[in-house]
Amino acid sequence: MFILLSRLITIMPGLYIHIPFCVRKCPYCDFYSEAETEVSIPEFLRALRTEIELRAENWIIPDPAETLFFGGGTPSLLSANQLSIILHYLRDSFAIQEFPEITVEANPGTLSPEKLEGYRQEGVNRLSIGAQSFLNAELDFLGRIHRADEISRSVRAAREAGFGNIGLDLIFGLPDQTLSAWRVSVHQALELEPEHISTYALTWDNETPIGKRIQSGELPAPDESRVSDMYLWTSEILRSAGYAHYEVSNFARPGFRCRHNEGYWTGRPYLGLGPSAHSFLHEKRSWNLRDIREYIHQLRLMKLPVEGEEELSYAQRKMERLALLLRRSDGIPLDELPGNPEKLDPFFSEGLASIRDGRFALTPRGFLLADGIALRLAD
Ligand code: SF4
Structure with missing residues (x-):
């Protein structure tokens, strides 16, 4: 009875699961993830299970979750079996709609036809592929692990596995990138006919390797007016190809907006699980510990791995x-x-x-x- 009364009632349409592993750290990235860590995926999954169970003890969810989003890091490092284990933990603990949108962010260098078939069988119905560029020189600059031709192979394999909702992410505004180089990537992306395209201007934290090189003058900062031209050209070309420019950085064919991200932008609550994940519930924002070792340590003590929280004032909201x-x-x-x-x-x-x-x-x-x-x- 006490546990029941202490629970909070909420509507929670979105679940975000942060997978904090990458093959290699990209030099512009400040998302939390670790490469070559001593922490294994099974060890992380045990801690994640505890977090899911502790979270479920604290919230009653009258409305089933509508969207599940595996972000990172590189969630596509998970085998289909590991993904299945997480989905079971989630379904055991939370009410989830019968046909939720389930997105996995995928790195083309980590996909295989077998893995994609396994994901599809587990109910993943949306793949967000981090293509970033179709030029190998740009992929090298960005420190990506994949080659340009792996992008089309991944998309083809995903189609064969039954994915009908594929997104491609691209990055523009690299130092010295020309508009014609950017056009190559956009046109090649269009040839693959994805349902969704995200285009992000390169941003960097000054503490990242690329940020330090720009700070020191070793690399030029991208030219702002050229970046604006790229942005406006992209919007025009994608809209003329039948994509709605529905958010600053996002384009979708009719019926293929990312429902999970729409939840963020329209202020719906969400629960973030995993190191560094953020949540927004009961008008409070909270965020988990970043370091995976601290995250696991807290959960071994059966404590929620929350690092901080803030309540937004009416004016802030x-x-x-x-x-x-x-x-x-x-x-x-x-x-x-x-x-x-x-x-x-x-x-x-x-x-x-x-x-x-x-x-x-x-x-x-x-x-x-x-x-x-x-x-x-x-x-
Ligand atoms: S793969 Fe993604 S999350 Fe991992 S280091 Fe590169 S940009 Fe960051």
């Missing part, structure tokens, strides 16, 4: 909602916009926004300035 909704092509309902409607006029005259179906929505040119526009609107 409103600001966050404004910023997130502006990142989507669906925009924000006009009656949720703060301030005088006249202050919207400059955005229309500058071609940065329009009104559609009673909502204020940014154009692709506006997406380039989305964060600044959110601040101007909130002012």
Whole structure:
């Protein structure tokens, strides 16, 4: 009885599972993952199971989870059997919809036809492939483990395994990258006819190897106006190929938006499991310990591996909602916009926004300035 009363009631449409292993660390990446660690995947799975069970003791979930997202790190390092074990832990502990969206982020250098068939049999129905570039020189610069031709092989193998929802991630805005080099990657991605394409401008933390090289002047920082040109060209070419530019960095064919990420952008709650995973529940944001050894240690003590949490004020929640909704092509309902409607006029005259179906929505040119526009609107 005591346990039951101490539980909190929530709606939880999204489960995120962070797999903190990579074959090699890419020199621009500051996501938490480890390469060549002494911690084995089975050891991590034992700790993850404990976290799942402890979490389930603390929350009653009246609404089944709609989406499961395996991110990382490199989740495709998991064998189909290891993925199946995690799915069993989750299904044993949480209510999950009968047909959830189950995404696995995959690195082309870690996929095989057998693994893809196994994932499909376990119910994975969405594959997000980290292609990044179709030029080997760029893949080398980014420190990726795969070759360009492995991307098309992976997509073909995924189709043969029965995947009908495949996303490709690409990175642009590398130092010295030309628009024509970027065009090669986008056109080759289009030839593979993925349902979803994400394009991210290269970002780096100053503590990463690439960040340090740019800081020291050894590498030029990407030219901002060229990066903007690449962005606008990409939006135009992908929209003309039938993809909706539905979020700043995301494009989808009709019916293939990423439901899990849509949950993040529309402020729905989610539970993150695994080292460094973030959660958003009961208007509180919390985050797990990053270091896998500390994560495992806490769970051996039967303690939740939470490093910190913060409760958002009403003003912070409103600001966050404004910023997130502006990142989507669906925009924000006009009656949720703060301030005088006249202050919207400059955005229309500058071609940065329009009104559609009673909502204020940014154009692709506006997406380039989305964060600044959110601040101007909130002012
Ligand atoms: S594969 Fe992904 S998560 Fe791993 S180091 Fe590279 S960018 Fe980071």
